[in-house]
Amino acid sequence: MKKQIICINWGTKYGPNYxxxxxxxxxxxxTPPFTFTCFTDSREGVRPEVLCEDLPEVDYEMPVGVIGKWPKSRLWSEKLGALSGPVLFLDLDIVITGSLDLFFEIGEEDDVVMARNPTTPFERLGQTSLFRFPVGKLAPMQRAFREDPQKIAEKFRFEQRYVTQNAPGGVKFYPRWAVQQFSHDCVWTFPLNLVMTPKLPKRARVVIFAGANDPENAVQGRWTHRHTAGSLGTYWAARHDRKSTEKNGLRYLRHFIKPAKWIEEHWVG
Structure with a gap:
């Protein structure tokens, strides 16, 4: 199976550094050979090894006021630049900690294969932070989405749930140990998070970040950009800042993390 990596970038949240x-x-x-294609609305500052393509055009408005990353639906198009066959999509804010070869060895070329979402153990739910699909196979989903993007987004909330439940032919999953979620698998549960540094599971190939969590915050010891990095005392003192959105003391302490310095070893260009 040829190794084709893709990512997508729009707006200003993530720049060329990501x-x-x-x-x-x-x-x-x-293990080469491989290709790396970024579908983006800005090529400025992107290193020359990256094959840049314009964002796939769509003829519908993106839903508003919803949680999921629905602009990813552009990748469900019948065509994706010059690519054909299976592609492995990666979010920009992941940390790769081991070989990606595994993600091209599981399943058949025509399969949709997703990382498993660990936060919903009683729901068969995939993660679109990392998933493989053949170019064009998700086009029927895009056509259905085009009919009423707002209604579908409000029904499924997250694009990953829509993909999991509507991918033609169903989906398969990568081994749970291969893709770990930082907040779920790396951060110690309260009260151990107050004294223990977030861990990197030994078998993990990729660490993904959900919600407002991202590697830049984690390496500094912040849950999100709203939280204060530093000692536990400094963190606790910041709870009383009028800008804080977490006034509940216990909940605030649950979101304390020590700097995950191991990220610096892997999260480099």
Whole structure:
């Protein structure tokens, strides 16, 4: 199976540094040959090894006021630039910690294969932070989505649930140990999080970040950009800041994390 990596970037949240860093992690953790394509609305500052393509055009409005990352639906198009066959999609804010070869060895070329979402153990739910699909196979989903994007987004909430439940032919899953979620699998539960540094599970190939969590915050010891990095005393004192959104003391302490310095070893371009 040919190794084709893709990512997508729109707006200003993630700049070229995230794209370049992701390419560097991929290149160090994959057996060549491989290709790396970024579908983006800005090519400025992107390293030359990255094959940049314009964002796939769509003829519908993206839903508003919803949680999921629905602009990813652009990737469900019948065509994706010059690519054909299976592609492995990676979010820009992941940390690659081991070989990616595994993700091209599981399943058949025509399969949709997803990382498993660990936060819903009683729901068969995949993660679109990392998943493989053949170019064009999700086009029927995009056509259905086009009919009423807002209604579908409000029904499924997250694009990953829509993919899991509606991918033609169903979905398969990668081994749970291969893709770990930082907040669920790396951060110690309260009260151990107050004294223990977030761990990197030994078998993990990729660590993904959900919600407002991202590697930049985690490496500094912040749950999100709203939280204060530093000692537990400094963190607790910041709870009384009028800008804080977490006034509940116990909940606030549950979101304390020590700096995950191991991220610096892997999250480099």
């Amino acid at each position: 794209i370049n860093r992701l390419y560097g992690m991929v290149a160090r953790n994959i």
